[in-house]
Amino acid sequence: MSTPTNYRFSFGPWNISEGADPFGTEVRPVFPHEEKFALYRPLGFEGVQFHDDDVVPGMDGFNPAQLTEKATEVKTMLANNGLTPEFVAPRLWFAEQTTDGAYTSNSASDRQYAWDRTKKCIDIARALDCKAIVLWLSREGTYIREAKDARLAYQRILETVNAMLDYDKEIEIWIEPKPNEPTDQAYVPTIGHAIALSFASSDHTRVKGLIESAHALLAGLDPSDEMAFALAHDKLGSVHLNDQNGLKYDQDKNFGGANLRVAFNQVRVLEEAGYGQRGEFIGLDIKAMRTQRGCPVTAHLSNSRELFLNILEKVRTVDNNLVQQFRDARDYEALELYIMKHLMGVK
Ligand code: XLS
Numbered sequence: 385m386s387t388p389t390n391y392r393f394s395f396g397p398w399n400i401s402e403g404a405d406p407f408g409t410e411v412r413p414v415f416p417h418e419e420k421f422a423l424y425r426p427l428g429f430e431g432v433q434f435h436d437d438d439v440v441p442g443m444d445g446f447n448p449a450q451l452t453e454k455a456t457e458v459k460t461m462l463a464n465n466g467l468t469p470e471f472v473a474p475r476l477w478f479a480e481q482t483t484d485g486a487y488t489s490n491s492a493s494d495r496q497y498a499w500d501r502t503k504k505c506i507d508i509a510r511a512l513d514c515k516a517i518v519l520w521l522s523r524e525g526t527y528i529r530e531a532k533d534a535r536l537a538y539q540r541i542l543e544t545v546n547a548m549l550d551y552d553k554e555i556e557i558w559i560e561p562k563p564n565e566p567t568d569q570a571y572v573p574t575i576g577h578a579i580a581l582s583f584a585s586s587d588h589t590r591v592k593g594l595i596e597s598a599h600a601l602l603a604g605l606d607p608s609d610e611m612a613f614a615l616a617h618d619k620l621g622s623v624h625l626n627d628q629n630g631l632k633y634d635q636d637k638n639f640g641g642a643n644l645r646v647a648f649n650q651v652r653v654l655e656e657a658g659y660g661q662r663g664e665f666i667g668l669d670i671k672a673m674r675t676q677r678g679c680p681v682t683a684h685l686s687n688s689r690e691l692f693l694n695i696l697e698k699v700r701t702v703d704n705n706l707v708q709q710f711r712d713a714r715d716y717e718a719l720e721l722y723i724m725k726h727l728m729g730v731k
């Protein structure tokens with residue numbers, strides 16, 4: 385790959401998985417998180433995305449001093465491997481207390497659990513020297529609409545965002561929208577919802593979005609337009625590049641693997657906006673195919689990074705004068721043919 389690049393790449397340790405899915409258990413031997421850190425740099429990645437309990441497994445049973453001690457150990461492991469923690473996200477979908485949602489649960493004690501867990505997540509992030517907290521609001525929504533007061537639920541999410549901003553005056557919150565799964569209908573399904581929350585918050589400069597390609601596609605939207613919307617408001621904290629083949633379960637396929645042109649336009653929008661020049665990562669959130677043999681399985685990550693760089697080369701070699709001429713002439717038929725031939729390498 386000859387393209388010089390200023391992009392930095394990240395993924396979460398859960399991306400190196402044992403292959404379990406809702407229909408079957410692990411198909412590969414368990415590979416511990418600590419051993420995964422050594423794989424990042426050789427694969428071309430320097431950022432690590434974390435859930436809070438990726439940093440401190442079993443954290444619900446830990447006191448603040450224990451949390452800090454464990455997180456500090458991980459900070460040293462990262463430093464030893466030349467890695468940067470990109471963000472920490474509270475895992476608010478596994479515990480029994482999050483069955484009916486977290487901040488929007490109908491149970492006051494479950495909402496309290498969610499808030500306590502969120503504070504611990506922030507403490508862990510700070511012990512790692514990381515200022516970004518990702519909120520993937522997984523179970524904030526309903527299976528049937530009558531189950532919750534949706535207006536109240538939106539107020540509760542906003543109150544939590546404000547409480548987080550108040551709890552730590554330096555953190556940024558990156559809201560990662562997703563329209564469904566595991567709920568039927570999520571309360572923050574698109575980046576527009578996330579950015580509305582940002583502007584309604586007590587400090588909008590610290591509330592941004594993280595856009596996952598597959599999540600936008602599941603909402604029936606184009607990921608590059610979602611990214612452009614966030615970028616236009618200077619609110620793109622990070623991305624989770626991957627792909628999705630139609631409206632089905634969240635697939636987290638290789639970037640560009642389902643729709644190369646959709647991938648091209650994401651890279652084009654990011655590149656044209658100068659994304660990454662302030663240290664933003666190209667984050668991946670990609671599942672290995674369950675059928676893949678070996679341990680650990682990492683080809684999906686290096687392949688998706690390589691595909692990104694190949695597509696970047698395509699973005700950087702577009703004849704922008706020609707594009708401008710086609711736009712000026714309003715000849716979008718010619719523009720489409722040019723783009724398709726460019727992508728296919730046809731003269
Ligand atoms: C799920 C999300 C999740 C977040 C972090 O689709 O990608 O992994 O990125 O909570």
Ligand code: MG
Pocket residue numbers: 560596624669
């Ligand atoms: Mg994601």
